[in-house]
Amino acid sequence: MIRFALLLLLGPxxxxxxxxxALAQVAPLTLDEVLRxxxxxxxxxxxxxxxxxxxxxxxxxxxxxxxxVFDVDGRSRVAGYYDGTIxxxxxxxxxxxxxxxxxxxxxxxxxxxxxxxxQAYTNRLGEAKVGALFALLRDRVIDERRTxxxxxxxDIDVARFEAEMAAIGVQRRAVDSYQNWVAAGLRLRxxxxxxxxxxxxxxxxxxxxxxxxxxDILLTENDANLARxxxxxxxxxxxxxxxxxxxxxxxxxxxxxxxxVSPDRLPADASALAGVARASRPVPATERFDYRAILTRIDQxxxxxxxxxxxxxxxxxxxxxxGKDVGDxxxxxxxxxxxxxIVGFRFSVPLQNRAAKGRVAEARAEIDALDQRGRFLRDxxxxxxxxxxxxxxxxxxxxxxxxxxxxxxxxxxxxERRRFELGSGDFFLVNQREETANDARIRLIDAQxxxxxxxxxxxxxxxxxxxxxxx
Numbered sequence: 001m002i003r004f005a006l007l008l009l010l011g012p013x014x015x016x017x018x019x020x021x022a023l024a025q026v027a028p029l030t031l032d033e034v035l036r037x038x039x040x041x042x043x044x045x046x047x048x049x050x051x052x053x054x055x056x057x058x059x060x061x062x063x064x065x066x067x068x069v070f071d072v073d074g075r076s077r078v079a080g081y082y083d084g085t086i087x088x089x090x091x092x093x094x095x096x097x098x099x100x101x102x103x104x105x106x107x108x109x110x111x112x113x114x115x116x117x118x119q120a121y122t123n124r125l126g127e128a129k130v131g132a133l134f135a136l137l138r139d140r141v142i143d144e145r146r147t148x149x150x151x152x153x154x155d156i157d158v159a160r161f162e163a164e165m166a167a168i169g170v171q172r173r174a175v176d177s178y179q180n181w182v183a184a185g186l187r188l189r190x191x192x193x194x195x196x197x198x199x200x201x202x203x204x205x206x207x208x209x210x211x212x213x214x215x216d217i218l219l220t221e222n223d224a225n226l227a228r229x230x231x232x233x234x235x236x237x238x239x240x241x242x243x244x245x246x247x248x249x250x251x252x253x254x255x256x257x258x259x260x261v262s263p264d265r266l267p268a269d270a271s272a273l274a275g276v277a278r279a280s281r282p283v284p285a286t287e288r289f290d291y292r293a294i295l296t297r298i299d300q301x302x303x304x305x306x307x308x309x310x311x312x313x314x315x316x317x318x319x320x321x322x323g324k325d326v327g328d329x330x331x332x333x334x335x336x337x338x339x340x341x342i343v344g345f346r347f348s349v350p351l352q353n354r355a356a357k358g359r360v361a362e363a364r365a366e367i368d369a370l371d372q373r374g375r376f377l378r379d380x381x382x383x384x385x386x387x388x389x390x391x392x393x394x395x396x397x398x399x400x401x402x403x404x405x406x407x408x409x410x411x412x413x414x415x416e417r418r419r420f421e422l423g424s425g426d427f428f429l430v431n432q433r434e435e436t437a438n439d440a441r442i443r444l445i446d447a448q449x450x451x452x453x454x455x456x457x458x459x460x461x462x463x464x465x466x467x468x469x470x471x
Contacts, residue, residue: 035469038250048163062152084111099139121332123325131321161293171468174250175456185266275452305363311356392454399447409437
């Protein structure tokens with residue numbers, strides 16, 4: 001209560017000292033403000049950005065297939081005739097440009113081992129070993145690890161394209177919601193102005209009826225007209241409230257909570273219906289993010305096709321290894337001391353390999369389907385953009401005609417109102433002229449809103465990020 005009383009006492013003083021604060025609270029809401037808010041806080045955009053991070057996590061996971069792996073193995077006989085102990089450490093690193101790998105290791109042993117474990121012996125300071133395996137046919141150019149990494153990397157691109165499409169869709173709907181709210185406010189002002197004319201006329205008619213210059217029925221007829229116009233105002237107020245509620249999905253505070261905009265923030269005139277700027281140059285269909293996403297998916301399907309074709313090849317792997325024991329001779333004898341060089345190979349041929357053949361057929365069919373989808377989308381974009389341009393040009397011409405109609409209807413209504421005030425006009429005719437002029441005003445508002453809507457559609461269809469407030 002004390003705080004409330006202080007606010008009541010100090011409020012006028014604060015407003016006098018800081019008039020900018022009060023003005024900022026009722027500043028007209030602009031389209032740019034709505035677009036910035038939705039681009040920053042719209043849940044659909046935030047969700048799409050989270051999906052990008054998700055694909056980046058999958059890409060990092062795919063890179064894990066090329067991680068260096070270090071492992072240690074040790075064993076010791078704790079009972080029995082032999083007392084041998086051996087410890088071996090090995091680091092393996094897959095190759096990034098071949099399906100093989102390189103490795104290096106060290107092992108040391110103590111004690112004695114049975115003859116069937118003779119390879120466990122080392123010199124006193126152990127044995128160092130390096131080696132490599134290279135794929136010469138299958139897995140030489142591409143293998144599963146590299147394919148997974150490539151697909152995971154392009155998944156990031158697809159997620160970014162989808163995020164861009166989501167953002168463009170959100171901004172497109174934000175423009176529509178803002179324009180609907182502005183148009184609803186302008187319609188409400190038009191109906192309130194129409195109601196004000198009837199209310200002012202009632203006072204004049206009431207005086208004339210009191211003086212006996214006009215019949216009572218005229219006042220009754222005016223009251224009926226007043227009631228009908230009040231109904232129009234009430235419906236317009238409901239439309240404005242519904243438009244403000246819809247706009248709150250895109251106008252949000254810093255925490256992301258929806259904000260219901262006050263009618264006090266309605267723009268002063270119809271200039272707010274200008275909408276987004278019309279693109280200075282047409283954007284090619286190939287720059288659309290949904291089309292680029294299809295191209296990326298074709299690249300992914302092509303990578304899967306190459307992997308399936310790789311699985312049809314025979315396997316021929318070449319192995320090489322160098323080993324050297326160091327230190328004094330151990331129990332295994334002096335045969336461990338010289339440098340060892342080992343070369344080997346592995347060859348295998350798939351006979352039926354129906355799994356790989358099936359994957360080849362599947363990947364080719366997927367590429368064909370995506371190619372046709374991309375072709376249709378490209379044609380659809382061209383037709384869609386052309387249709388929007390036609391609609392935009394038509395809306396601009398219609399707005400020009402509506403402006404002329406409104407101007408003429410206003411002149412007729414003003415002249416008829418003057419005749420009625422001078423006593424030579426007809427009450428029914430003056431009401432008809434006023435309502436005709438107001439209907440022309442409403443049609444002009446609708447035409448201007450349609451221009452703004454078509455411009456937003458064109459910006460979305462051509463992926464004009466700057467026009468939609470996406471920097």
